[in-house]
Amino acid sequence: MRELRIHGRGGQGSVTAAELIAVAAFEGGMHAQAFPAFGVERRGAPVQAFVRFDNKKIRLRSQIYEPDYIIVQDSTLIKDVNVFYGMKEGGIAIVNTEKAIDSPVPKGVKVITIDATSIALQKIGLPITNTALMGAFAAASGEIAFTALEDAVKRRFRGDLATKNIAAAKAAFDAVKGAA
């Protein structure tokens, strides 16, 4: 079983990203579940979203305390929330930042940084980073195929919006693949 935890802020699309990744995993023939947890229902407030996928049926329904992967949509969250909490050794953390991470990272965790805000502003015109980070996740983890991700985005968004979001995901996918 693979577990992913997404840390974001209200309005960045963490919940949508979790759903779309679950749909993409499902399309790839896996069992999947996605659900969010948040405190304050307000734009900018910290949000967590969870995705679980496995080749067999998933009986577990709890929040994710020991993730294989995390996505951090806003690097300032690292100061507010213990984003690395419970991360497994050999896990991958994808962090949206322009700079390097200055806070301590648990050992055995690989950190991939990507400037998803700039990608989103360039490709979508809004600072909504979820699809870009989904692209980065697909590239970094290799768990889901980019085509499956593309289908999931097309299902959720229509026309122009889908095209723009896929462009953002593709740009991030290529950036991470290029760096690896």
Next chain:
Amino acid sequence: MALGTGCTARPGKSRNNRTGSWRVFRPAFIHERCTSCGMCRIVCPEGCIGENEEGLPVPDYDYCKGCGLCAEECPSEAVEMKKEEK
């Protein structure tokens, strides 16, 4: 503001929640163009714009969430929104 798992905030004054880190765009106040009309102070939803001795607007970046209303409403276009580095 430190949060536990599940993102529940501890009780206390909302002043403790420095919402400034939410910003994507940061307003820059250009005092040379400012006429001290006070529009930015009126429209700011966080009420975080104060004034200096000369009556020119000074934002509190600890609480400014970067909504851009001040830049949108400023009649003399003295507020510019710039992407925050983070």
